[in-house]
Amino acid sequence: MKNPVYICGNGNVGSALAREFARHKIEVSGIFSRDTEKKNEHSLRTCRYGIDVPEDNAIVFLTVPDRYIGETEKNIGNGNYYVVHTAGSIPLQTLTAKRKGVFYPLQTYSVGVKVNWENIPVLVESNDEELLEALFEIVAAFGARGIETDSEQRAAVHLSAVFANNFSNAMFNIAEKLTISAGLPPDVLTPLIAQTVKKLELLHADQAQTGPAKRGDTITMEKHLKLLETEPQYAAIYKMVSAFISGSK
Amino acid sequence: MKNPVYICGNGNVGSALAREFARHKIEVSGIFSRDTEKKNEHSLRTCRYGIDVPEDNAIVFLTVPDRYIGETEKNIGNGNYYVVHTAGSIPLQTLTAKRKGVFYPLQTYSVGVKVNWENIPVLVESNDEELLEALFEIVAAFGARGIETDSEQRAAVHLSAVFANNFSNAMFNIAEKLTISAGLPPDVLTPLIAQTVKKLELLHADQAQTGPAKRGDTITMEKHLKLLETEPQYAAIYKMVSAFISGSK
Numbered sequence: 001m002k003n004p005v006y007i008c009g010n011g012n013v014g015s016a017l018a019r020e021f022a023r024h025k026i027e028v029s030g031i032f033s034r035d036t037e038k039k040n041e042h043s044l045r046t047c048r049y050g051i052d053v054p055e056d057n058a059i060v061f062l063t064v065p066d067r068y069i070g071e072t073e074k075n076i077g078n079g080n081y082y083v084v085h086t087a088g089s090i091p092l093q094t095l096t097a098k099r100k101g102v103f104y105p106l107q108t109y110s111v112g113v114k115v116n117w118e119n120i121p122v123l124v125e126s127n128d129e130e131l132l133e134a135l136f137e138i139v140a141a142f143g144a145r146g147i148e149t150d151s152e153q154r155a156a157v158h159l160s161a162v163f164a165n166n167f168s169n170a171m172f173n174i175a176e177k178l179t180i181s182a183g184l185p186p187d188v189l190t191p192l193i194a195q196t197v198k199k200l201e202l203l204h205a206d207q208a209q210t211g212p213a214k215r216g217d218t219i220t221m222e223k224h225l226k227l228l229e230t231e232p233q234y235a236a237i238y239k240m241v242s243a244f245i246s247g248s249k
Numbered sequence: 250m251k252n253p254v255y256i257c258g259n260g261n262v263g264s265a266l267a268r269e270f271a272r273h274k275i276e277v278s279g280i281f282s283r284d285t286e287k288k289n290e291h292s293l294r295t296c297r298y299g300i301d302v303p304e305d306n307a308i309v310f311l312t313v314p315d316r317y318i319g320e321t322e323k324n325i326g327n328g329n330y331y332v333v334h335t336a337g338s339i340p341l342q343t344l345t346a347k348r349k350g351v352f353y354p355l356q357t358y359s360v361g362v363k364v365n366w367e368n369i370p371v372l373v374e375s376n377d378e379e380l381l382e383a384l385f386e387i388v389a390a391f392g393a394r395g396i397e398t399d400s401e402q403r404a405a406v407h408l409s410a411v412f413a414n415n416f417s418n419a420m421f422n423i424a425e426k427l428t429i430s431a432g433l434p435p436d437v438l439t440p441l442i443a444q445t446v447k448k449l450e451l452l453h454a455d456q457a458q459t460g461p462a463k464r465g466d467t468i469t470m471e472k473h474l475k476l477l478e479t480e481p482q483y484a485a486i487y488k489m490v491s492a493f494i495s496g497s498k
Contacts, residue, residue: 066469089469106437108444108459115444121437147437156431159473163483164424164438165445166460167490168417173454174493175413182405186453188355188370188396189413195357195364196414197446204435205422210357211415220315220338224408233496234412237489241416244423244482 001141003082003134004029004058008072012109013086014063020117024141029058032076056080059134061103066090073097082131088158091151092125101126103135104154105144108165117142123149123157174234213242250390252331252383253278253307257321261358262335263312269366273390278307281325305329308383310352315339322346331380337407340400341374350375352384353403354393357414366391372398372406423483462491 005021007014010033021028054060058081064072066087073083073096083097088104102125107115122144126132132148139146149157172193176186199208212220221242228235254270256263259282270277303309307330313321315336322332322344332346337353351374356364371393375381381397388395398406421442425435448457461469470491477484 160424160427171417175409178409
């Protein structure tokens with residue numbers, strides 16, 4: 001890595017990035033983090049270590065929440081360095097820097113849960129050939145899977161990820177709550193959930209679809225809705241997702 | 250296994266059961282299957298091999314679709330044997346046999362996808378102590394995890410399974426379709442989906458919940474709904490599941 005690397009933000013993505021750079025012996029010259037003394041201060045001018053003004057040709061990763069990207073970029077100042085954000089749904093053009101890029105790892109981060117970067121898709125975009133090359137170099141060092149996309153494609157994948165991760169997790173959450181209500185430990189669902197995902201190694205999700213809605217088993221669906229009489233929100237989700245499954249080819 | 254074993258029905262569950270008995274050297278005395286010559290004949294009086302009338306104390310597994318359980322039981326006749334169904338949402342009392350039971354494996358079966366029975370929860374119920382013992386013996390032989398439940402608990406777990414398996418799969422299906430529409434291969438979602446489930450080894454689903462709805466990021470949610478303008482069904486699901494996530498503790 002010939003470019004010095006900086007990270008702005010030490011949340012889930014920033015920390016995961018910093019850890020991975022360390023693991024692959026890529027030096028990080030500075031990590032800017034929020035001044036935690038001033039709770040409402042998101043401008044990230046406190047440099048935890050290293051040099052507090054990025055050098056020429058440095059790559060500055062902005063890993064702050066989406067809504068602070070603009071403010072943080074302004075605060076770092078427009079030097080002769082590359083600015084890269086890591087957000088799924090923010091267009092490249094939102095950055096004001098002349099030489100800019102996006103490095104969006106398609107993964108879910110939670111505090112305390114280790115993430116392996118191997119084969120993780122990283123959606124990469126840039127208006128600068130040299131930066132693009134450097135970002136792909138980082139992807140390769142991580143053993144990840146670099147994919148060049150434009151901002152529109154990345155936004156669509158970000159939306160897909162909401163269904164694939166957030167919404168599937170919501171379904172697991174409802175399932176756990178129903179199981180607990182029945183007086184059973186939620187881990188009875190673990191092998192079923194594992195197999196649900198394992199099937200996707202062999203089949204597309206539409207081929208893997210099973211269940212009462214898929215086979216038009218209205219008797220079972222009515223029983224289920226009766227069980228959900230006291231849970232109108234679950235019942236509404238049940239009806240809507242079943243309608244999607246029934247209609248899907 | 251001192252009781253002779255029979256299986257009525259050679260669909261997904263019947264075949265998975267037959268395979269597993271074979272793997273553990275438990276002899277199956279007969280498998281009744283539908284007479285495929287008569288397409289609308291579900292009475293299962295064709296015995297593929299073995300003896301075509303169950304002996305005394307035989308355990309007869311009914312693995313036919315829920316709506317044929319009554320008809321099949323009638324057709325097999327009321328001998329001096331145990332009748333056991335394998336359905337999640339059918340009460341034990343639906344069976345007319347005097348000595349009856351339920352053996353409900355909490356798993357998803359698709360043709361061509363191998364299922365490991367190890368640690369699979371099997372919900373067991375019976376009105377007969379000897380049958381209950383025999384069913385737990387089978388569970389133990391399979392290396393599965395036997396759990397005694399009543400019919401009400403089993404129905405609740407069956408409903409949970411619809412959320413945990415069918416509905417999460419529907420979310421994966423929508424995600425795949427959106428990714429393909431963006432011109433990207435659906436397997437970019439595979440590591441994300443794998444990690445979604447891996448997190449559940451460490452966290453309950455409500456603790457693992459992330460995403461725009463969880464953090465109240467209305468700007469991102471509005472962007473997503475704009476992207477879904479041409480997909481009203483996806484948009485409706487997006488709004489409803491997001492509302493659940495926002496409100497869930």
